[in-house]
Amino acid sequence: MFSVFGRWYRRKFSDPDAAMLLILILLTTAVLLLWGELIMPVLVAAVIAYLLDWPVCRLVNVGLGRTIACGIVMVGFITITILTLVGLVPIISKQSVNLIQETPLIWQKAQEWILTLPDKYPDYVQVSQIHQMMEGINEKLVEVGETLISASFSNIANLAALLVYVILVPLMVFFMLKDKLFFLDGISRLLPKERRLITQVGHEMNSQIANYIRGKVIEIIIVGVVSCVTFVLMDLRYAILLGVLVGFSVLIPYIGAAVVTIPVAVVAMFQWGISPEFWYLMIAYGIIQALDGNLLVPLLFSEAVSLHPLYIIVAVLVFGGLWGFWGVFFAIPLATLVKAVVTAWSSNPVVIPEEAK
Template sequence: MFGVFDRWYQRKFSDPNAMMLLMLIIVTAVILLVWGGILLPVIVSAIIAYLLDWPVTHLHKRGINRTLATSITLIIFILISILMLIGIVPIISKQSINLVQEMPLIWDSAQKWLASLPRKYPDLIEVDYIKNAMASLNQRIVGIGQQVISISVSSIGNLAALLIYMILVPLMVFFMLKDKELFLKSISRVLPNERRLISQVGEEMNLQIANYIRGKVIEILIVGGLTSAAFAFMDLRYSLLLGVLVGFSVLIPYIGAAVVTIPVAIVGLFQFGVGPEFWYLMLVYTIIQALDGNVIVPVLFSEAVSLHPLYIIIAVLVFGGMWGFWGVFFAIPLATLVKAVIAAWSSPVEADSGPELIETK
């Protein structure tokens, strides 16, 4: 038994490059677990910098100074973000308030429908079972309402931090884009000389993360905009709010689409009832989900490493449980990182060619 373990250890970790890669992964994971909350503005800034690096690089290739290219790109990004916030956030806030105010009516209609089931199906459903189920659901709803109120109150204290982030994040994004080569050289000097596998994994993950962030943002905008327009055309109430929910649901593959179906179906049932309009709504929603999975995702993520759906779901559960929203957002790149690390460890040992600089594309 120990001989098998020893041979496995010698095969995988006798290479100094493999040990350096393992140490880097452990140190990075510890830093994120311990200081992840403090470093959140830096992580957000790095995500935005990845998103904006493509236009900055193309402007720089056309002869524009990198500082000027960074300034132009960042200003346009901030202006678009402000216009979207001014145009969308007030509508979403109003629709959210209206939906919360109508929730008692929706729940009352649901209770009446549940109470009518024993009369329609006396042989299958008992009255006591329905009463117990409704009492249990009422208790759960009250508990959820209390949690929402407590979260809303506690979030007031985060407004000051949000204002600070609105100043710090754009500044950090500007310097990350403007002095990208300087930071890369600094990182290269810190890394150990035995970094063949680190460079191999770093180059692959840099391309994967850049493609993923840009593709995911575009996917959210397309799916959210298409859904909002379709719901508005069908005169569905809270069309923009539901469209935004559907757009952000693509962050969680497979699970998000299933979860967001519930509010769409509830609002449709409350407004249209079980009739042709409701089934048309669900048909349109199903078509949009099919287009996302079979057309939009393959086009946007054609360069991404394919992962089995089971691995993606496991990655969402594991990394989402560890790092919350950002763990869910980066579940696929992190799963790809695990795959790249395993592939690097499985690759044959090569002669070390000396220090390399990890480049971004």
């Protein structure tokens, strides 16, 4: 067993470039696991700078200086962010509060409907089963309510952290954009000389991550706007809140669309019951999801991220469990990174001398 493992290790890692790639991955993972929360503002700033680098480069190509181009892009980005927050946050907050206040009424109507099942299907549903199920659900709802209350107090305590993001992150983004070459040169000096595979993986990931992030942001905006407009036109309650949820659901492939269907269906059923309006809404929602998966995603991402659906789901679960929202957002790029690393190791076999076998 040890000889088999030894031959595999020498075949994959006797190349100094492969060993350096492995060491870099292990060090990066250790830093993120140990100090991920501490350096999260820096990581967020790096992600935003990565997104904004494309318009900065376009302005530089037109003839503007990099500092002026960075200033224009940052002003535009901050203006759009503020207008979006001012326009959406009050509406979403109000609708969220109203939905929370009406949740007991929705649950009461759901219980009344559930209690009718034993009369309709006496051979399959028993009254004792219904009462036992509702008691369990009520206990879970109480636990969820207590969790939400404690989370609200913790969010008040995290106001200082919010100020860090609001003030320091834009400053870091500006300097990362303005002095991009300086920081890249510094990182290059830190990397070892044996970095052929590191460079190979870096070049492969650069285009894929850039395309993925830009495509995902565009997908969120398109799906969210179309969903909001559709829900408003169909006079669905909490249309903006549910539309925003549908937009952000595309962050989690497969899982997000299934999960967000529940609040949309519950609100529609509470508003209209099992009626033609309910089915019209669900059909429209299904068309939005179908167009997103079969038309929008292929157009935005093409074959830039060619991963099996099972790998994507596993990546979402693993990286989401490690780093929460940002882990979910970058689950596919991180999975693509793992694939690129495995491909680099597999495509660079090392010939083992006979005396070493």
